[in-house]
Amino acid sequence: MQRTLSPFPMWVGLVIAALIAGLGTGLGFWQGLPAQNVILYTAATFALVLWLWQHVVAVGSSGTAADSASTAPGEAHPSARAAFRKFLTGNRGLLLALLLLLGAFLIASVTVSGFFTGLNVIALLILIVLLVFAVRVSKFFINNRSAFIGLTVLAGLFAISSFTIEGFASAANIKSMLVFASFLGLACVGQTFVALLGGLDLSIPFVIGSSNVGLLYLIKLGVPSWIAVIVVLLLGTFIGFINGILSLRVQGQALILTLGVGFAVSGLTQIMTSIGSAQMGNVYGKVPDWLRNLAAMNGKTFGLSVPPIILIWAGMAVLLIYGLKNTVYGRYLYALGGNRICAGQLMFSEGRYWVGTFMVSGIFSAITGSLLLGWSGGGFIGVGQPYLFMTLAAVVIGGTSLLGGYGGYGFTVIGVLVLQVLTSFLVGIGLTFEWQQFIFGLLILPMVALYARSAHIRTQV
Template identity: 60%
Template sequence: MSIATNAAAAPLGRRGASLDRAIVIGLAMLVVLVLAGSLLVPGFLSVQNTRSILLLAAFLGIASLGQTLVALLGALDLSIPYVIGAANILLPAMMVAGLPPAAAIAVVAALGLACGMVNGLLSYRLQGQALIMSLGFGFAVVGAAQIWTSIGSQFGGTVFAQIPGWLRNLAAFNGTTFGLPVPPVIPIWIGIAVIAIWGMGNTWFGRGVYALGGSRVAASRLQISELRTWVLVHGISGLMSAITGMLLLGFSGGGFVGVGDPYLFTTVAAVVIGGTSLLGGSGGYGATVLGVLVLTVLTSLLVGLGLSFAAQQAVIGLTIVPMVAIYARAPHIRNQI
């Protein structure tokens, strides 16, 4: 076996061990929360509440894919909520301007991908300030979107448009999939999750992301382009954010620039609860899916118990602290190989 193969195999092995532990912890938390909800909140396991939980989890899960990939590189993308908000108002604005819905969706998705790639390029060039760079870039994106959509309108940050029925059906609570009472966004998320989990474990791109997060020296010796991987990962994050913003338009029925604000905290929380290391190289989207479900079920339980939004944030924050403490006990992968 070559030196390059040995260097690649070590990070992947450690990645599997980290994922196994994260999945066990995530499943245990999910089971406990579901049992607590069934005992404390009437109707918690009803079909309606289960569908609501999965619907909200789908939005968060799609947005969290990009955050997971960026975290695997050892960074965070703070532009996600702002790209979500920008996409949420750009899509109806383009439809009002006369662009066919399908074409408008394609344009917004392409813009999300392009914004993510530019964010990745800037963040890579200024890695010492990558966190602030992504935040500032997000402000710039959402600001530009507000300026463009407010031209000739008195409603800055809010756009009203006739949303096509098929777009509403994609993300509406009462949406159907092939006649079944399941909002299409749920199977869409499942499909994205299957592709992402398979791709991260079975493609050169996925292995390259883990290699870079684990050891840049080893990655360079494997001839993995750090710049290309960094840009592609952030591009995927921008694309997923734009898709989330457009799906949320179908959910709410109107464009609002602040619709992405909760995702600044929740995407990071889902990644942390899932067990992906914010130092990079360890974790995966499968664990993030569990983190999303844990976070969404916990929120539903807290709402059912009548806790205020502030109290919900406090409980979720207190949940993250021990999770970080547990995962932080393991040394980073670069210190293990």
């Protein structure tokens, strides 16, 4: 097994790269972009595809060689028919998915007038190529498969959206997408941590809503805004603490317990803020300018026209990804999520970590709620409602196992971005909220099925 590439894969790679780059060039000229740009992007695409190809083939060659070595003696002269059948059974899922996709496309083009256009056909082709690519190539990745698939889906979605929707890839749109992704991303921090230990926190939306309303209420009472923020964050942490303590002995049902705590918290906050006020459930007041600047779309960071929240999220993400991999706390979190008994024998407290993750979840929910106040400018208890399932969906799509011990915040970031691009795409092609929700629901399942299938019962016995 030589380490250098044999001539055949190399030429295949060159041809594929040339094809893709050529496609890009054609499309670029067709859309009437400036020639310099087209040439620059063509060169970049060509280089990128070649580099990816080399990487994948180098990773894959050792694996496939081992595979062929082990299977070769068994079938000395496989007939074409048998090989075809083997191909069929080996790629059952993929073929089924392709057929479903084609069927959906055909139905859509028959029923929806004006659906069968050149752009949509190209979009379908990209989708198919990506699907095949993701499924075939991801077999060679032992670790981080979900991250790979997530990135592929992200790239594909972005590519499809940017040439079916006008202005999708513009700076303004990307900025707004990133702002929304930041809210979701910050809300997901806690969910990721809790999922790493095998729990689920459904109190997040209620804490977000409560801190949103509670912060404005405190500011309206005349509390200095920075003290109000600190108080709200402390309260969020306290709710997380209660969640953790209460669910410590019923960890399997943390899902329902946190839901109950969330209900109680949200009801209590509304009662507190509604007493003596005419508007039930809504609080009106003046949001301080610094908080507004922090989260608003036109916010400035030290003069740069980047909303600070994006930088906050990016910084937090780097910190968390590094921290989970390289600190004692992070490593113990994985250890505990992976195997409670072993972790217990390494002498660290399960309870402390369990409660700790819920406190992290509480404080990040409170942060998200406060920032959402800066974004919207008015307190509203239902502001967290979309996050009930979005946080869960982002964590799951990213690839963090809900059983604990596998995943990380980097995965969640990918999941958040995929969800955000998908939402923008669906909004862009003019779907209403109901249809978006419907498609979201249908998409979560296959995305999870790509990598988070549990083993058959007969292999667990």
